[in-house]
Each structure stands twice: as structure tokens, then as C-alpha cells.
Amino acid sequence: EIPEATVWVDVDATELWNLRGQMAPEGGKAPSITALLARFVLLALEDYPVLASRLSDDGSELISFDGVNLGVAADTERGLLVPVVPHAHRLTVGDLDAALRELAATARAGTLPPERLRGSTFTLNNYGGLGVDGSAAIINHPDVAILGIGRIIERPWVVDGAIVPRRIVQLSLVFDHRVCDGGYAAGFLRRVVELIEHPLRAFGRV
Numbered sequence: 001e002i003p004e005a006t007v008w009v010d011v012d013a014t015e016l017w018n019l020r021g022q023m024a025p026e027g028g029k030a031p032s033i034t035a036l037l038a039r040f041v042l043l044a045l046e047d048y049p050v051l052a053s054r055l056s057d058d059g060s061e062l063i064s065f066d067g068v069n070l071g072v073a074a075d076t077e078r079g080l081l082v083p084v085v086p087h088a089h090r091l092t093v094g095d096l097d098a099a100l101r102e103l104a105a106t107a108r109a110g111t112l113p114p115e116r117l118r119g120s121t122f123t124l125n126n127y128g129g130l131g132v133d134g135s136a137a138i139i140n141h142p143d144v145a146i147l148g149i150g151r152i153i154e155r156p157w158v159v160d161g162a163i164v165p166r167r168i169v170q171l172s173l174v175f176d177h178r179v180c181d182g183g184y185a186a187g188f189l190r191r192v193v194e195l196i197e198h199p200l201r202a203f204g205r206v
Helices: 014-023 033-047 093-109 182-197 199-205
Strands: 004-012 070-072 074-076 079-081 122-126 145-149 153-159 162-176
Touching: 004 182, 014 033, 014 162, 014 182, 014 199, 033 070, 033 093, 033 122, 033 145, 033 182, 033 199, 070 093, 074 093, 162 182, 182 199
Parallel strands: 070 122, 122 145
Antiparallel strands: 004 162, 074 079, 145 162, 153 162
């Protein structure tokens, strides 16, 4: 019943890929790619909050929220689950990384309580971990948008007129066309792309 529309883009994630290893605290692990991309998505949603809203049951009213409860799709033996990180916009990338690792482990162990699967206002689906480059994802109702992340793999890319190997990832945004048009959705996606391709610009907010 949702009139879905999709926009997608290939992104040069080489700089982020190279910087990630340097983000590890002493004696600790570097944040996951999913955590970094989740933080960039949350920053972009500050400028494009309609994509983290909801429609009323009769579709006549747009319901806005203060911040984002982030749903993150997890592949488990019981099927696809979408546990939720509440108030994700308040978390640093380190906090997000810890929260995502805990949610994924709990979901795969089958010990996730039902209340942790409710209340999302935007969903992230990193299907790249399954070896997939792209997907036309299904919106996680009652959300109005979902962002899919494909594999980050080396591909030939043109840089300053020369073909060189770069780490490329495809992002696909599926959104409810009732809440915004393609221009708004594309603006959000371009903002995420900018942060991925120039991650140091977000240094003070990550």
C-alpha cells in the first residue's frame, strides 16, 4: 500500500575505508563501517527530517519526531529482524558501534525482546555483508524510508582523468513518495555521499 520510489548512487568510499583503521582507540577496535555510515545518515537526517517521520494511519498527516530511532536490519536464523537503537542521533560513532554490535549479537542469539523491535523512524540495511551489491529494499512500516548499503569493493574508477582502483559502494534509498518527492530524497542521498567521500568534514560531529 506504500507508493515506493527508489534513488541510488555509487560512492567512492576509499578515503573512509583508509581512515577507519586509524580510528581505533588504543587497545580497542575501529568502528564498523555500518556504525560510521549510520552516523553519517543521522547527520544527513538533521537536514532532511521528513525521511525520519511517519504518516498517520489514514495517510492524511505527517508526524514528526525529535531525533531518530534507528532500525538496523539483521540477518538471523529466524529470518530478517530489525532491532532499534533508540535516540540514535544522540550517540557518537563509538556509542553507535557498541550499540549495533550488541543488537546484532542479541538478535542472532534469539534473545531480543519484542519491545526492541518496535519504534524505529528510519531503517538502515547493510546487505553488503551478505555479498550483495544492491537491492530494492522494502520499507519497514511504519517508517517512510530505508537506506540500503551494498558491498564496498575495489572497482575501476576515473580520478583526474585516469582509471584507478577505488573502494566503491552502492547506496539505495527507498522512500514513500507520499511524504516527499525525488528531489528531496536525492538531496538527502547527496548529503550522505558527501560525508562518505569527505569524512574529515564531519570530524567534529562524529
